[in-house]
Amino acid sequence: MTSENEREENRQQVPVVAVILAAGEGTRFDPDQPKQLVSVGKRAVIDWAIRAFESNAQVSDVVVVVNSTVRGSVERIVEHEKYTKLRLIVNGGKERADSVLEAINALRSAGIPAQAKLIIHDAVRPFVSQTTITQCVDELDTYHAVVVAEPSADSIMTTRDSGDRKVVNAVLPREGVMRVQTPQAFRFGTIVSAYVAAVADPQFNAEGEVPGGDTGVVSRYLPDEEIGIVAGSDDTMAIVTVHDLAAAEDIAKAEALSTVRSMIGKMGNA
Amino acid sequence: MTSENEREENRQQVPVVAVILAAGEGTRFDPDQPKQLVSVGKRAVIDWAIRAFESNAQVSDVVVVVNSTVRGSVERIVEHEKYTKLRLIVNGGKERADSVLEAINALRSAGIPAQAKLIIHDAVRPFVSQTTITQCVDELDTYHAVVVAEPSADSIMTTRDSGDRKVVNAVLPREGVMRVQTPQAFRFGTIVSAYVAAVADPQFNAEGEVPGGDTGVVSRYLPDEEIGIVAGSDDTMAIVTVHDLAAAEDIAKAEALSTVRSMIGKMGNA
Numbered sequence: 401m402t403s404e405n406e407r408e409e410n411r412q413q414v415p416v417v418a419v420i421l422a423a424g425e426g427t428r429f430d431p432d433q434p435k436q437l438v439s440v441g442k443r444a445v446i447d448w449a450i451r452a453f454e455s456n457a458q459v460s461d462v463v464v465v466v467n468s469t470v471r472g473s474v475e476r477i478v479e480h481e482k483y484t485k486l487r488l489i490v491n492g493g494k495e496r497a498d499s500v501l502e503a504i505n506a507l508r509s510a511g512i513p514a515q516a517k518l519i520i521h522d523a524v525r526p527f528v529s530q531t532t533i534t535q536c537v538d539e540l541d542t543y544h545a546v547v548v549a550e551p552s553a554d555s556i557m558t559t560r561d562s563g564d565r566k567v568v569n570a571v572l573p574r575e576g577v578m579r580v581q582t583p584q585a586f587r588f589g590t591i592v593s594a595y596v597a598a599v600a601d602p603q604f605n606a607e608g609e610v611p612g613g614d615t616g617v618v619s620r621y622l623p624d625e626e627i628g629i630v631a632g633s634d635d636t637m638a639i640v641t642v643h644d645l646a647a648a649e650d651i652a653k654a655e656a657l658s659t660v661r662s663m664i665g666k667m668g669n670a
Numbered sequence: 671m672t673s674e675n676e677r678e679e680n681r682q683q684v685p686v687v688a689v690i691l692a693a694g695e696g697t698r699f700d701p702d703q704p705k706q707l708v709s710v711g712k713r714a715v716i717d718w719a720i721r722a723f724e725s726n727a728q729v730s731d732v733v734v735v736v737n738s739t740v741r742g743s744v745e746r747i748v749e750h751e752k753y754t755k756l757r758l759i760v761n762g763g764k765e766r767a768d769s770v771l772e773a774i775n776a777l778r779s780a781g782i783p784a785q786a787k788l789i790i791h792d793a794v795r796p797f798v799s800q801t802t803i804t805q806c807v808d809e810l811d812t813y814h815a816v817v818v819a820e821p822s823a824d825s826i827m828t829t830r831d832s833g834d835r836k837v838v839n840a841v842l843p844r845e846g847v848m849r850v851q852t853p854q855a856f857r858f859g860t861i862v863s864a865y866v867a868a869v870a871d872p873q874f875n876a877e878g879e880v881p882g883g884d885t886g887v888v889s890r891y892l893p894d895e896e897i898g899i900v901a902g903s904d905d906t907m908a909i910v911t912v913h914d915l916a917a918a919e920d921i922a923k924a925e926a927l928s929t930v931r932s933m934i935g936k937m938g939n940a
Contacts, residue, residue: 552822552826556848557850557882559819567898567899571880571890580824611841616841627837647913647914650912650913
């Protein structure tokens with residue numbers, strides 16, 4: 401945690417860069433397109449995600465990480481929607497961590513300062529709220545690393561091997577057990593340090609994916625760094641199963657309704 | 671685990687009793703009725719749950735645990751649908767464990783044998799599949815306790831206190847971490863032993879809810895009992911949030927469609 405003086409200093413204007421990860425290959429819903437391009441409430445999932453960060457007053461820049469399959473579609477969306485904060489569309493890598501590294505390298509080349517705030521977000525969580533984004537940015541005045549997490553509705557258990565079968569090892573206490581989501585936010589210098597340590601570790605390069613994403617990387621490679629927690633909401637859900645798409649349509653409808661209400665409110669005030 | 675001889679013996683006919691827990695007070699969706707009565711695909715959530723066990727050829731008897739608010743509605747549903755396996759509607763208690771204890775006591779009074787198979791299920795998971803139910807029953811020929819569980823889509827982390835805030839303690843490895851769901855199935859003698867030990871423990875009576883439900887009770891009070899695992903599916907989802915209702919409607923539609931298809935199939939064969 402940082403001192404009050406540091407906190408004051410930190411509140412000075414620094415770039416706030418959203419990095420949206422859309423390089424996944426998952427085509428579970430639609431054989432013709434990965435899930436970040438699937439349409440929900442008449443808008444592609446990736447479009448919802450970009451729009452959320454574009455709309456946030458504290459966010460200064462947006463970077464999207466893509467693969468070659470989705471690049472064209474993302475470029476068309478960004479042009480069509482005239483998003484003004486979009487700075488870079490970066491080609492990602494094989495694993496999530498590779499994609500984050502590509503974004504970090506591009507931002508280093510662009511010369512962004514160590515104090516800059518980085519908010520890394522999975523495109524498949526398209527309905528991240530403005531409150532959640534703002535809280536992540538603000539909490540970086542207290543911690544150098546912050547993660548959005550939610551209690552698990554189901555109890556969590558661990559398993560162990562018994563012969564060729566898995567059996568229950570232990571049921572964890574509910575208290576203090578949470579599901580890791582995104583956004584995950586970091587001071588740029590902190591996430592760079594964590595990944596510098598990670599890429600020097602053969603195990604990191606071998607295992608492909610670190611559980612907990614970038615928070616997992618910071619937790620493992622900067623064990624003394626305190627990682628703050630921002631409470632997630634039902635709207636931070638990831639679109640994973642087909643049934644999640646139905647839930648997403650429901651959220652999209654509520655979002656559209658609240659936009660119409662706010663427009664009517666503004667018209668009333670005009 | 672039981673030996674091959676025991677397994678053979680166990681396959682002899684024993685009562686297979688489904689206990690459906692519908693005594694919850696949750697009115698998050700509708701101030702006028704708890705969520706087990708909320709309608710999904712034109713059928714109350716509790717109705718879907720009873721129907722799933724009524725339809726399973728291996729299940730011989732169904733017991734529903736209710737509270738005074740829902741008893742009337744459940745009685746009307748059971749009568750209207752002419753469910754033939756429904757034996758008892760038991761009044762539950764304050765906590766989930768109290769409700770299970772009421773059901774166990776009722777079954778003891780009814781004289782069901784220690785080898786009987788008990789399948790305990792939360793009514794708010796209305797779409798439990800026939801495959802899942804059958805697997806639970808069958809796995810009780812190998813283990814005396816079985817739980818349906820699914821890997822968590824999100825990584826799981828633990829937290830610790832830092833001053834008056836919670837911070838990240840550790841991100842758990844993905845391997846061997848699962849979400850506990852229901853059904854949870856037990857030989858009757860095993861679940862009775864676990865609860866006899868539990869009610870003798872002042873901590874059990876004080877804490878209200880054991881994480882992991884009845885599996886948590888067996889795991890804690892019969893630590894030498896191996897608990898088998900049946901893989902859950904997206905359809906074992908619990909209805910917890912409003913958006914889950916939208917996902918549930920989606921599943922209900924698919925269920926209705928598959929019923930119509932199977933009816934058309936039968937007509938074709940007639």
